[in-house]
Amino acid sequence: MSKQDLMDLYGVDRVTIEDWRRNKGLKMIEVSSHSKYITREELLQWEDSLRNDVSI
Secondary structure, three states: OEHHHHHHHHOOOHHHHHHHHHHOOOOOEEEEOOEEEOOHHHHHHHHHHHHHHOOO
């Protein structure tokens, strides 16, 4: 999935995606400075890790 795909999926902008990369552990493969991708499996793992960090 591309950065644009994530922006569309979550309804956020590029700044938010970059914040998630820097501060929330979202790991994306950087093909070039303008092309970043993540596999669906890694995205689901990242989402699960966020759920596990939330204290109820």
